[in-house]
Amino acid sequence: MLVLAAALLAGNLYVIAHLADEMRQGQIFRIIFFHVPAASAAMIGSAVALVASVLFLVTKNFKYDALAVSVTEVGLAFLAVNLVTGSIWARVIWGVWWAWDPRLTSALICWILYAGYLILRQALEEPTQRATFAAVYSIFAFTDVPIVYFSIRWWRTIHPQPVFFSKTGSFPAEWGRAFGLNMLAIFLLYAALTKIRLRQEETQREIDYLRRTVHAF
């Protein structure tokens, strides 16, 4: 899955490079092919983390806790891609690296909240307490996600309005195909990395169990 995603991304880079430039923005518009899919993947990941956290609180099954931490950690990397590419895009188009705009600020808060989730997990030793506190925190952190998504509709913002699923923007078919392919590649990459992280989390639990066994001798 990881190889397939990397091959798709690398192959699509050639297609993206040969697309026509956007009329007003020129070449820089191509950042959208990474900026938006990275944000979409991170948002879907945070929704999965929410569901997994709720399921953990209901069932107390640690596999949901493992899933929540895995998707959150990978999502944090993708959200970082979104924020950094967005900042570079802003520097070229707006002339500034950063603006305290509702979309940008809420996305940054989202990143900080989920980084806090990982820090919280590091701070707690006892597995059940760690998983329970982290699940509650993850549910709280998710409240920022709809704010990030709707911020450009709710408030006046310099961030562009959505291109997809809206009346304000449009994307030529050729760009749409390349975008769809990149979206698929990035989602595949997200899934592959989550799978690896999930396996690590399960192995870590096994290690914790073995440590207790060693101490029991």
Add this chain to the structure above:
Amino acid sequence: MYMNAQLPAPVLALLLQADFDPIRDEIGRLQRNFQGLIWGFIAAWVILAGYILMLTMRERRIRREMERLKSMIEESEKK
């Protein structure tokens, strides 16, 4: 003539000396635009590659720890 009437002489002199070159400005804009795109792509790949490197290092650490614990348990059982 109209500008002469509106602008003070020193400002007008400065404007006349100014080097307006729309083609050069456009080339500069396109270069900044392209550099921004390249930096954006590099940043995206570096962040993802950094994270994958982190995952790989963690994987190695976990495997080493697992082997160490298993050998410790085997030794304890032998005793």
